[in-house]
Amino acid sequence: MVNNKHKNKLNEVIKQTLSSYEAPYLTADWPQMERILDSAPKSSSYRYKQKLLSSVESLTTISKSKSVKWVFSPYFLIAIVVGFGAYFLYNILSSSNTFDDTTNVIPEQTISMEPQESSTSSYIPTDSLNMGNELLPTPDTTGAALLTTDKTAVQAIEPELINKEIIVPEKINLIEKIEKTVVKKEEPILLKVNTPALPVIRDSAKVISEKALEKTETNPTQLENKPQPENSPGRNNFLLPANTADSIKKYKSTQPLDSL
């Protein structure tokens, strides 16, 4: 009991001594404190908070006036927030949609850019001719381009072929056809080309056909193998004694003039 009393007394002495303890003042400590105060950043939160509080206070005073009271109602504020949220979402969604559209468009474009197969159908590809999928109008004979000057070939043209429509599926196919028809001369063809739609093609076709004609006319082997009618002034014609240049000229002058 006595020991416990002493212990409690000791604890009380320690407590009283320490709680009332005051350290001696040192004048050198204030300059140190002053330096710390100078170097320490001033609490900007105080001023910021003051400004914030003053602004809130001014807003509340404004809101008290009846004229603008509805502006500060919670419903109005909620509506503004919802509106902004919706606009934001719309922006996000629209941006994502546009991205999808572009991604979808790219393969379509690539598909359309691929060269289409040359078909024998009577429809003209829009890419190659810049026209709709329409049949070419029947050209008149005056606008037709005669691609051969050979009289026998002209005579051999069947009348139904003159007005026959030739549908050109593609530019390349057309050129190839022209070359074939001119070089081989197996079938006399009157190529009629749509003048307004295919000026370039027609011109190029003319050039190509003329070149081909030059080749065939100057090539002696082709001239020899050329099939000739029986009454034509050929080398093997028995009516002509010799196929000289003079004899051919004479023969030509005796023949009637070509109406074409």
Place this chain on the structure above:
Amino acid sequence: MNENDIIKGCLKNNRESQKALYDTYYNKMLGVCLRYSKDNSEAKEILHEGFIKIFNNLKNFKVSDPFEGWIKKIMVATAVDYLNKNKQNLIVSTFYANKTGENTLDEISDEEIILNIDKEEILKAVQELTPAYRKVFNLFVIEEYSHKQIAEMLDISEDTSESNLSKAKFNLRRNIQQIIKKPDGK
């Protein structure tokens, strides 16, 4: 300059008012800081840090509360934070305590201790405690916080707080006895 004028001046960052506040509470607050620190230099670090907090948070002071109590609370909180930050000191002090610690008390009666010891020696005995014991001892015995409050403040369990308090008291008594036993103790 009365207390209200000092507070108003400090709110305006008036240096004279700040000095007046510092001079007024310097002795008491340094005494608080010395209880929580191991030496004088550490106590002054805590003191200056505490005064900075006081100047910055003076706007939060309620006039209805006692000003000195408010300042002391801030100073104690600053001291606890300081000790929590410097855990290196805790390791060193624990090592020192384990090395020099003794589990037996000399047979010096408490009455003899009370008669022979002065406040400086008691302060020295407290400063020789490990920071963990020092914190719990000061908070429980001097500031009269409960173990629950101490546990929340120091982020420890209540059992740890109680255990630290009993160990702190034991070590404090041992430190005091050692100081008294030394011929140059006084």
